[in-house]
Amino acid sequence: MTEPRYHPFDGDGExxxxxxxxxxxxxxxxxxxxxxxxVLSASDDLTVVAEADDGRAAYEAALRHRPxxxxxxxxxxxxxxxxxxxxxxxxxPVMMLTYSHETEIVQEAxxxxxxxxxxxxxxxTQQLAQAVRDVGGGRPHFTPTATNALxxxxxxxxxxxAKPEIRFLSAQISSQNLSQLQxxxxxxxxxxxxxxxxxxEIMDLIASGMNxxxxxxxxxxxxxxxxxxxxxxxxxxxxTTRAQATAKWLGVA
Numbered sequence: 689m690t691e692p693r694y695h696p697f698d699g700d701g702e703x704x705x706x707x708x709x710x711x712x713x714x715x716x717x718x719x720x721x722x723x724x725x726x727v728l729s730a731s732d733d734l735t736v737v738a739e740a741d742d743g744r745a746a747y748e749a750a751l752r753h754r755p756x757x758x759x760x761x762x763x764x765x766x767x768x769x770x771x772x773x774x775x776x777x778x779x780x781p782v783m784m785l786t787y788s789h790e791t792e793i794v795q796e797a798x799x800x801x802x803x804x805x806x807x808x809x810x811x812x813t814q815q816l817a818q819a820v821r822d823v824g825g826g827r828p829h830f831t832p833t834a835t836n837a838l839x840x841x842x843x844x845x846x847x848x849x850a851k852p853e854i855r856f857l858s859a860q861i862s863s864q865n866l867s868q869l870q871x872x873x874x875x876x877x878x879x880x881x882x883x884x885x886x887x888x889e890i891m892d893l894i895a896s897g898m899n900x901x902x903x904x905x906x907x908x909x910x911x912x913x914x915x916x917x918x919x920x921x922x923x924x925x926x927x928t929t930r931a932q933a934t935a936k937w938l939g940v941a
Contacts (some may be wrong), residue, residue: 708735709824712755712780714746714772715739716764724759724785727813734820743772750779757824760802762786762793770796777801783823784834785816791837798838798905805834828908877937881924890917895934 711728713736715721725736737753740746743760744767750758758780762769769784770793776782783804784797794805803823810831811819819829830838878888886907893903900918904911927933 706733708733709756709820710735710737710753711820712736712738712740712746712749712753712758714741714743714749714759714764714769715761715785716741717761720761724816727816728820730813731817734817743767743769743776746772747775747779750776755780757820758782759785759820762788762797770800773797773800773802777803781823781826783819783829789833789837794834794837803908804829805831805838807831807833826908881937883921883924887917887921887924890914891921891933891937894918894921894930895937 708731711734713721713724713728715724718741721739721741725739728734728736737755738749740749742764746758746760747767749755758776760769760773760776760782762784763786769786773782773784777800781803782801783806784802785806785808787808789807797805803826804819806816806819806829810833822829877883877891878885883891890903890907893907900911900914904914907914922928922933925933925936927936
């Protein structure tokens, strides 16, 4: 009589849950560290494996515990978060969690490899837990102030370096009107042209004047992937240039 084979599933056929994401919290304020630890530990799929009060301690703790996600404050005594960031991103995805929302700091954090940027006061405890899951899964997560700071800088650069026909369209449509057009027309345009959610997002960025490199940075994808999306977008909009696509997308053609 043969022995029954071991099966990794339970009797009800459900696979076991994945292990919780292991989080390192780095902040020089012990009250904030304790609060973050309590909030994250309340979720069954998250666990705080270490805390640190500056960048050096965070790096040493990350080497020791190998977390799945690192929460990192910007301003800390000793080695601050920005100095530690390029070293920490080699060990685990890093999400900045700070009161600092200056455009230059947000931009530099993303350039150095941060996978997310949360500004205190702009998220709930549930949103914080979800942001940790997102960054741990390779999905960027930014609160509104950080997003606006980053996009404002990129759009300024994009407009300055855009081709003449894109600059002409940008001059015809103010940033406020562009936002209104994208919110009122974008949804119907997406349906009319049968664009996917990602294609609609990229088309919005094209309409704002971004080049492929900038779109890739904002969407955390490769330039080759951006080009593939744009080729599909042009085919669906029956256009061959960014200016034509922008005009048709915004309904000004």
